[in-house]
Amino acid sequence: EAQVTQNPRYLITVTGKKLTVTCSQNMNHEYMSWYRQDPGLGLRQIYYSMNVEVTDKGDVPEGYKVSRKEKRNFPLILESPSPNQTSLYFCASTDQLAYEQYFGPGTRLTVT
């Protein structure tokens, strides 16, 4: 089954404790992205990647890091999480021909 998976699905952590949210896709897509979703603000892109070892900033990259060492994986790293990073995070991979983005199930992060 074609899918995008994220782990963990829920995470409560404390300010400053480094964390990684994993994202994996099995559709052989070259393009992958990370979004955060906040009430009233919609989906805002954090980072995107157009290929292995190729990443670029989206609209709200501050406080986040990403890496793309393998085509299927695109982890999101928060080196020093702060409460304003409490949000719902979605990973997505893109069919570069059809342009459709396939979203993962989401990770709800709470930083206290």
Add this chain to the structure above:
Amino acid sequence: GENVEQHPSTLSVQEGDSAVIKCTYSDSASNYFPWYKQELGKRPQLIIDIRSNVGEKKDQRIAVTLNKTAKHFSLHITETQPEDSAVYFCAASMPGTASKLTFGTGTRLQVTL
């Protein structure tokens, strides 16, 4: 960068009525305009999209129209049903950047019986 504005933020219609959601974009170079539907607690899913070389596209009860001159595009849902209740997001991207998508802030559609 691209800026996408979406209106209204909430919309309530009676079952069977039509619903229209409108979006404007800022960068005339944008050429791809998808609409995503997000049901409560679920992930966004593509429902329809349009490219800038097309003015209108229909898929059963949903349609999207694009006015490149005015830089706006709209989602039309006819004969609404309770299962259409969800949050709808418009988005825009530019040529060669399928991964760089800018979303609107969303419209919560409520279809009442």
